[in-house]
Amino acid sequence: MRTLLHMTRFVGLAAVPLLAAACTQTASGPPPGMTAAQAAAYCSKLSWAYGEYVASGMGDSAGDNDDTDADINARLAIAQCHEGQTGAAIPVLQQELRRNKVPVPPV
Numbered sequence: 001m002r003t004l005l006h007m008t009r010f011v012g013l014a015a016v017p018l019l020a021a022a023c024t025q026t027a028s029g030p031p032p033g034m035t036a037a038q039a040a041a042y043c044s045k046l047s048w049a050y051g052e053y054v055a056s057g058m059g060d061s062a063g064d065n066d067d068t069d070a071d072i073n074a075r076l077a078i079a080q081c082h083e084g085q086t087g088a089a090i091p092v093l094q095q096e097l098r099r100n101k102v103p104v105p106p107v
Helices: 002-028 036-055 067-083 086-099
Strands: none
Touching: 036 067, 036 086, 067 086
16 A cells, blocks of 8 residues: 555656646647747737837836836747747737737737
């Protein structure tokens, strides 16, 4: 019985890196329903909109007191776009555009 318990713990611990790798790969690839090329193009479109309307000061972030964190998150998302991690970047950029009352470009 005790050996079985130790084996169960070992198998459970061995599965943790596999699960972490699977989650990382899913989040970094294109969003569901998009090819890598479509996701890259859309991510570029969102990055452009963020740079054009929000980073340039044309967006409406009045009343927000967390602009610094939002800007860091958006810049990280833009970097993720360039690295091909569109699954993680696209939702962040969409959220930042909405928060600044900038229309989110269609897919």
